[in-house]
Structures are given as structure tokens and as C-alpha cells.
Amino acid sequence: MSNISIKSPADIEGMRIAGRLGSEVLDYITPFVKVGVTTGELDRLCHEYMVNVQGTIPAPLNYCPPGYTPYPKAICTSVNDVICHGIPGDKVLKDGDMVNLDITVIKDGYHGDNSRMFLVGKPSILAKRLSEVTYECMWLGIAQVKPGAHLGDIGHVIQQHAEKNGYSVVREFCGHGIGKVFHEEPQVLHYGRPGTLERLEAGMIFTIEPMINAGRREIKEMGDGWTIKTKDKKPSAQWEHTILVTETGYEVLTVSAGSPPPPAFITEASQAVTA
Template sequence: MTSISIKTAEDIAGMRIAGKLASEVLDYITPFVKAGITTGELDRLCHEYMTNVQDTIPAPLNYCPPGYTPYPKAICTSVNDVICHGIPGDKVLKSGDVVNLDITVIKNGYHGDTSRMFYVGEPSIMAKRLGDITYECMWLGIAKIKPGAHLGDIGYVIQQHAEKAGYSVVREFCGHGIGKVFHEEPQVLHYGRPGTLERLEAGMIFTVEPMINAGRRDIREMGDGWTIKTKDRSLSAQWEHTVLVTETGYEVLTVSEGTPPPPAFIQQAAAAA
């Protein structure tokens, strides 16, 4: 049994603030995500907004887990066949690109972690469908969260929904516990069997962040030591929220004015409950 920290009321209040701020970075950067901008410029704008406007610290900057080199930028920009951890740089976005922007801020010691998919110009029908299904996967996983449920329940619904659509789930990267530490227990797998793995308890906080590939699930790591791409060069999509297990269900902590609403079927299920 892994030791999963149960957050105090003070922790939860801090995590709500950090989560909202992370989401507000995505609101801020949205109008800039268009053809002609570089991923490096998106990083610069987000970095300045975090440090100058929000007084937050970009958690990825110089983040260095064992076996890695320090991450060199403030955000992750994963374009097209990049699954995750794309390093911002000289890449110019062009019409038809899809890009995931992954933001983690630190405020008063607490981490807020969230990501969204963006379409540059008009996305292809295929890219739009992949983004939509991935968004639904995230929300189906979140909707399973309540005390007494299991982590396997979250992974199972995500895997079922993705594979039914003809897509695959990346196995090597998963959601994670979060608080004063960027990545802590538990690991939140986006595949699995219902009723397995840890039982959820009120006060746990973790991310749900499925990475879904249009092709096969196999990955390849780039020479920079961070960027992960689909092995078959197919498109990949990801959405991410940080979620609190409440006494009765869940609360999404990474919400702000510009956060896209849950899919209609999630809202209807919540209204019926």
C-alpha cells in the first residue's frame, strides 16, 4: 500500500488558489495561440504572466527528476505527434496544428497543474475528434472520483472510451498526486480494471491527464531527454485537471473563467444525481 497524503483544510484552500491560477495562465495565453507564433514565444508570454502578474513560480522550470537533465522552460508545448513534455523553442505554429499547453504554477508552496488542447486555425476532422474524445476520456475518469471508488475505476473508463473510438492510451505516463510536491503518490493510470488499485478517500488530490494517440500507443523519446512522441508519428492529444476527492464526490480545482465546461453528458449525469 502506498502512502497517499490526505490534505488538510488549509492545504485544500491553497490548492484551490494554485489550481485557479494555473487555469488562468491558459485563459491568458489562448488568444496568442495562432499561426505564426513560436512555441518559445508562448513560453515567454506565460513565464512573464506567471512571474510578473500572478507572482507564481513556473514549476517545470529547472525541474529535475532523477535521471533527467533540468527542464529548461516554464511550460510544456506538445505539438501534433508530441505526446508530452515538448520543450518550447523555435517551432512556428501553422494552421492545422494541434498543441497541448501544460501549465504548473507554484503559489505559496502549492502546485496547480492543468493542460488544454488548442487548435491553430481550422483543425482537421480527425484532429478535432481526437481532441474531443480525449476531453471526454478525462471527464469520464473524473466523474468516477468519490470516496470508496478505486483508481482502477478511473483508468478503466478512460481506456474503454478511447479504445472504442479506435484510439490507444499511452501507458508510460500517468496522472499523479500533487500538493506541496509536484509529483507524489498515487500514480493515476489511464487504463486498468475496475475495483483495483488504491481506494479513494476524501482529501486526496491528484491529476487526471489522459494522453490518447490516434494510432498505436508506442512512444519514442527525443534526444533532448524530455520530448516524447508517438512512435508511428500519429497525432496525440491530452487534457488535464487537478481534482480533489470530496466527502460526496469530487471537486475540480483547476477552473477559471475560460475553462471549457464539462461535456454535456457529464453535466446531465451530475444534474440527475
């Protein structure tokens, strides 16, 4: 337990700012995600916005965990059957594509990490449904967060909702603690059993970022050392927020003017609690 850091009020304020800025990059890039744009152009635009407008540092650029080559770009662009860590380049977005843009900025040493799905042109019913169910999975996980709850509670509701809808949960990648370090303890699994794993305490900050596959959960790694795809070539979706455990529940730190609203069932539940 001791290796999970409890953030100070100053840390929390720094993380609020970084989280908002991370979300604002997604707001900024939204109108550019359309048929005909390359993933490399989206990366260039985000990079320039972070550095020149926000004065933030793109955390992924040259990020190099042990056993990896340095990541070469400022954002991750994962299209269709790419689960995560897609490297921006010459790929042109086509009508019906789905793409996850994963953005992490560093501001004054603090990391703001979030991602959103974008549906390009006229998406299929499957693409819309997969993105929607994944979004619900993320929010169901977020709604579990409060002091005394367990990390297993988060994974359990995500896995239940995904599998009930005929989808599968990627197991090799998970959410993570975050602060002045990009990836720290705890690991936040998106599957599991209620009442298991670490107990949550006020002041913890971590991401919830389920990766949900339309087909089977098996993955394959591409030769670039980063890109992860579904083994059965079926599409995958992911949504991500950074969450603070508060004294009474949770606070989503990666919010901005353009953030998609929580699903109705979340809003209704919180209204019932305050009523």
C-alpha cells in the same frame, strides 16, 4: 496506502488557489495560440504572466527528476505527434496544428497543474475528434472520483472510451498525486480494471491527464531527454485537471473563468443526481 497524503483544510484551500491560477494562465495565453506564433513565444508570455502578474513560480522550470537533465522552460508545448513534455523553442505553429499547453504554477508552496488542447487555424476532422474524445476521456475519469471508488475505475473508463473510438492510451505516463510536491503518490493510470488499485478517500488530490494517440500507443523519446513522441508519427492529444476527492464526490481545482465547460453528459448526470 499510507504513502498517499490526505490534505488538510488549509492544504485544500492552498490547492484551490494554485489550481485557479494555473487555469488562468491557460485563459491568458489562449488568444496568442494562433498561426505564426512560436512555441518559445508562448513560453515567454506565460512565464512573464506567471512571475509578473500572478506572483507564481513556473514549476517545470529547472525541474529535475532523478535521471533527467533540468527542464529548461516554464511550460510544456506538445505539438501534433508530441505526446508530452515538448520543449518550447523555434517551432512555428502552422494552420491545422494541434498543441497541448501544460501549465503548472506554484503559489505559496502549492502546485496547480493543468493542460488544454488548442487547435490552430482550421483543424482537420481527425484533430477535432481526437481532442474531443480525449477531453471526454478525462471527464469520464473525473466522474468516477468519490470516496470508496478505486483508481482502477478511473483508468478503466478512460481506456474503454479511447479504444471504442479507435484510439490508444499511452501507458508510460500517468496522472499523479500533487500538493506541496509536484509529483507524489498515487500514480493515476489511464487504463486498467475496475475495482483495482488504491481506494480513494476524501482529501486526496491528484491529476487526471490522459494522453490519447490517434494511432498505436508506442512512444519514442527524443534526444533532448524530455520530448516524447508517438512511434508511428500519428497525432496525440492530452487534457489535464487537478481533482480533489470530497466527502461526496469530487471537486475540480483547476477551474477559472475561461475553462471549457464539462461535456454535456457530465452536466446531465450531475443534474440527475441533484434532482
